[in-house]
Amino acid sequence: MNGPDWSDYQAFLAIARSGQLARAASTAGVNPTTMGRRLRRLEAKLGATLFEQTRNGQELTEAGESLLVAVEAMAAAAADIPETSGEGDGLSGTLRISVSEGFGSWFLARHVPRFREANPQLTLDLVANSGFLSPSRREADIAVMLSRPKVGPLTARKLSDYALRLYASPDYLAGREMPERPSDLVSGHVLVGYIPDLLYAPELRYLDEIHPGLAATIRSSSITAQRRLIANGAGIGVLPCFMAEGDERLVSVLPERRITRSFWIVTHQDTRQLARVRAFNQWLHESVRTYRHQLLPGT
Structure with missing residues (x-):
């Protein structure tokens, strides 16, 4: 199985930063269905649940917290x-x-x-x-x-x-x-x-x-x-x-x-x-x- 696409990591990062899937989709200029599909694809390839659904939106799981550190470093390097x-x-x-x-x-x-x-x-x-x-x-x-x-x-x-x-x-x-x-x-x-x-x-x-x-x-x-x-x-x-x-x-x-x-x-x-x-x-x-x-x- 191929590894996750960078776009999937970007979707994960957008959701983590905004705390809401719909808000992340709006910021990224895609529809929530696309954003949700990218997240599910990433979770499937990593074999881990990255967010918990709450009344206020999406909250990072322990696996999500660990991934966030790595993805933020990747994003910072890419931005530079x-x-x-x-x-x-x-x-x-x-x-x-x-x-x-x-x-x-x-x-x-x-x-x-x-x-x-x-x-x-x-x-x-x-x-x-x-x-x-x-x-x-x-x-x-x-x-x-x-x-x-x-x-x-x-x-x-x-x-x-x-x-x-x-x-x-x-x-x-x-x-x-x-x-x-x-x-x-x-x-x-x-x-x-x-x-x-x-x-x-x-x-x-x-x-x-x-x-x-x-x-x-x-x-x-x-x-x-x-x-x-x-x-x-x-x-x-x-x-x-x-x-x-x-x-x-x-x-x-x-x-x-x-x-x-x-x-x-x-x-x-x-x-x-x-x-x-x-x-x-x-x-x-x-x-x-x-x-x-x-x-x-x-x-």
């Missing part, structure tokens, strides 16, 4: 082949970067084209939404997160601090008294913020740091939507300075009440030495140093 196959052509392959919505949409979106121009053979996937893909599950090559992960086979390095302040629009403030102290926000003002039970990171709880008990009455899971609401006169809200400074539609409120958070750059231990991962890490650290004034105004 095009990077070293030619001289002077720059990086190639695909680099998937998971970032918070604000950092991805407002900071990286401004600067990442320079990295891509230097590496025209490289495909960049910029996943900027509410939540993070997991480097430990190989859902992303790099993640820029709001805290340092405490578990997993990961390498984490602090990228930068960044500042946040309260902002409002001139239209909203027209006819209202400008708040002079945090307690002025308790009544007489509309606050814009996150939906508490949809927060994907505790670092996004801001209003209690401004004044205990403050609560938003116009809420969104999207920081981009919050920014637009504030700019359109809906109320006062906390925004990262890199999203708000320089916009004439936004005015700083209680500017002395500055909140500081941090970005951490996270990679899997097994893939952090890939050329494209190393190159992007270096480029991102250099870009953050160059544009530090956008992240931390006044420094």
